[in-house]
Amino acid sequence: MTKKIKLSELGSLFGGLDIQALEGVKIEGDVEIDLGQLGFNPQMAYALGHETAQVAFHLLNISRILGYPVDQMLGGQAAAPKRLSKLIESKFSVGKMEEWKTPIQEVVLGATSSDGGSRKSTVTLGGENSLPYYFDSPMPHRNYVTMDVFDMPINMAKAVKSNYEDVINSPAEWAKKVVRDFGADMVTIHLISTDPNIKDTSPADAAKTVEEVLQAVDVPIVIGGSGNPEKDPAVLEKAAEVAEGERCLLASASLNLDYARIAEAAKKYNHVVLSWTQLEINAQKELNRKLMKQCGVARENILMDPTTAALGYGLDYAYTNMERIRLAGLTGDAELNFPMSSGTTNAWGAREAWMVSSPLKEDSDWGPREYRGPIWEIITGLTLSLAGNDLFMMMHPGAVNVLKEITQTLYGSKETEPLNIDNWVSAVL
Amino acid sequence: MKLNSPLQVYKYLPQINCAECGDATCMAFAAHLIDRSKKLEDCPPLLKDEFKKKYIELQTLLAPEIRQITIGVGEHARKIGGDDVLYRHQLTFFNPTAFAYDVWDTMQESELVERINKIQNFKKFYVGKFLRVNMVAVRCVSGDALKFAGTVKKVSETTGLPLVLCSFDPAALKAALEVVKDKNPLIYAATEKNWGEVAELAMNYKVPVALFSPDLDKLKSLAATFNEMGIKDLVLDPGTYPQGKQLKETFERFVKLRRAGIKEGQKDIAYPLMAVPLGAWLIYKDAVTASYWETVLASVFIVRYADVMMLHSLEPYAMLPEVHLRDTIYTDPRTPVKVAPGVNEVGSPTKDSPVIVTTNFALTYYTVESDLSSNKINCYLAAVDTDGIGVEAAVAGGQLTAAKIKDTFQKANFDFKEKTTHSTLILPGLAARLQGDVEDATGLRIMIGPPDSGRIPGWMEKNWPPKPK
Secondary structure (H helix, E strand, O other): OOEEEEEHHHHHHHHOOOOHHHOOOOOOOOOOOEEHHHHHOOOHHHHHHHHHHHHHHHHHHHHHHOOOOOOHEEEEEEEEOOOOOOOOOOOOOOOOOOOOOOOOOOEEEOOOOOOOOOOOOEEEOOOOOOOOOOOOOOOOOOOOOEEEEEEOOOOOOOOHHHOOOOOOOOHHHHHHHHOOOOOOOEEEEEEEOOOOOOOOOOOOHHHHHHHHHHOOOOOOOOOOOOOOOOOHHHHHHHHHHOOOOOEEEEEOOOOOOHHHHHHHHHHHOOEEEEEEEOOOOOHHHHHHHHHHHOOOOHHHHHEEEEEOOOOOOHHHHHHHHHHHHHHHHOOOOOOOOHHHOEEEHHHHOHHHOOOOOOOOOOOOOOOOHHHHHHHHHHHHHHHHHOOOOOOOEEOHHHHHHHHHHHHHHHHHOOOOOOOOOOOHHHHHO | OOOOOOOHHHOOOOOOOOOOOOOOHHHHHHHHHOOOOOOOOHHHHHHHHHHHHHHHHHHHHOOOOOEEEEEOOHHEEEEEEEOOOOHHOOOOOOOOOOOEEEEOOOOOOOHHHHHHHHHHHEEEEOOOEEEEEEEEEEEEEOHHHHHHHHHHHHHHHHOOOOEEOOOOOOOHHHHHHHOOOOOEEEEEEOOOHHHHHHHHHHHHHHOOEEEOOHHHHHHHHHHHHHHHHHOOOEEEEEEOOOHHHHHHHHHHHHHHHHHHHHOOOOHHHHEEEEEEEEHHHHHHHHHHHHHHHHHHHHHHOOOOOOEEEEEEOOOHHHHHHHHHHHHHHOOOOOOOOOOEEEEEEEEEOOOOEEEEEEEEEEEHHHHHHHHHHHHHOOOOEEEEEOOOOOOHHHHHHHHOHHHHHHHHHHOOOHHHHHHOOEEEEEHHHHHHHHOOOOOHHHHHHHHEEOOOOHHHHHHHHHHHHOOOO
């Protein structure tokens, strides 16, 4: 037979049995606990009575399991807080990611004289065994920055342009300046004048510009087309030819142009192909596969550009796309485990980077744009560095400086005196 | 959460397909519980006595891996924590990092009020909403409990934003708590030295409390001890060092703690994490450099797992990227970012008003729409279905074409002869190359607008109304 008792009766039931701990428990309301076939008798309660606190907690737990809001009813007194006089000893530990078994492909850009080129230094990308800067495995190579140089004057945000006014008509001088003054690890020469809708300069003219840049600097270079899918293959072919043996990065092979011609030029003249897709992991797999299987490009000659969207303008896609690609690579997808490059300069397309002030009257003041632009480029790049991006194509010298500082700090090559932060709360800032 | 398939959840549900939750079947509801788009309380039968046991069990089984806690009260109360995944594409991140900006007890009152107003009034329009910052952290710099309490009082009179009370001195925290005990502030912080007294405060005032130690063994000890004492609303501060190897180690601590909490289910440390990018000001005195570096630190820890952070710089060039990056990381990747295609009215257009084309990518659409409405430009704005791709990429990728544009107006039954006096269509500057095609396809006069909709007002002054042919 089922015996039902009311929670409010518990006190009196136990009261006759000399259970001290319940005296402090005030039960309000009128909730019934069904004790089912267990029954309830004084002997049982007495047996439990020696551990009075436990009885109380046990019964409360029964009611809790049955769904009664005992905590509110008890006015908090039942769960009287425990005081501890000593810290509980603890050791923290956490495992490494066992599933990250496949390293990212190492790719070398640039070739020195001993390898058939004329560069003084080379840049090695990739080789990671974990997400960037993670403790699982040290990152074998730091992040690198290649700075943009254009083969003709272009529209630039004011904050960028002010750095290049003296060299804007000479790609060679421009290239020298970014290496000498701004710490560029590499130079990207963008052959935009070849676009039929711009100046339609010939592949031969473009090749001459590439030669000038190779003469002007001794760092590895990226050769960028105009983005015109009809014209780019011819331009990049010719440029690749004059730069034979230099292991330049040819930017870019994509699914909407004749990527096979670019792959062929890279193979023939010893360069690296930039495999560029637009924010779509499956397209990236497809293009990489085609470059390897169909065109026969060796793994160590492929770099990926999965597309960079600016902070506030699709960076969520760009970030997650890169992070997914990197995780897929580390967990064994041999079509995605290549190092990545980001067109971080795209950050300057965000209106927050270049507009004098907000076009919206409701917005808080945007402050001086001279400071907004560079940081837009920094944060766009930094976010992608955390997703696994290796090489950054950038424009603003200040942005390059700060991005290098933070990525190299996280990489582990920046030493500083230890700082005590224990009193940050009371610091006068 | 401990369950990971709808089928597992389904077993605990009433299985009567009553549809009271809005889903046709209990299985569909189960799927929504798994992706956290619905709550248990959306199922009325489950709340009845007969299902109470299942309800309680589900509450435990569906609880997020990282504890979710609330700071503050009322409309400004802020939830932090509550995450279930290490990477946003695996589900989404919940409860965007709360930004707490500091004030301190040695400020002049007028200076204090001005700073608080700057914090609580900051807003930045973005995709149909305003991005804002969330909390005020009051630092005890004076070392004087009464002075600290006085500042806290003034702050709470000035703003409804949740407060963080910062001092390592339990007496100062107690004095401040007396002033704002009904405001559910976060107290910062319990350490190896003061933990007993701070725990007492957290118990007596029933407020969330931050634990601070850069030593993860000690941090875990503190958390286990507080937990044992029944204090569960905890925030862990593993110490944010602003530079060098110490910063690299800081980054590693955040990754370790979150991995232990989510991947390994280590309940002892599965609490929200606090970062302190404000530490940039301990190493850089010049405001621009410090603001830049603070923004850099904030960005690192927005991406990697901070649930609340302490910030100092109110410079727009620091705040704008910070609020945007937080939105970037916490935007739900499962939600389509498209608006419905069609032709919409902005303001009250007449027959002389312009007709403007853009894409149905939500960001593009809302940007154009807000630029128009904010500048009181009455017009028709057409959202062409580009699969949610922006103008430039859609032109390159073939999602924005003359045929698509024509189709948009046809489907909306928008007759230019009837609705306008000018039979003119304005294309985005970035779609200029479609001009000829659209002219041929529609027979309309095509004008090319500016490449950025922020420049539409200036463009209108020069170009609108169009000169008669």
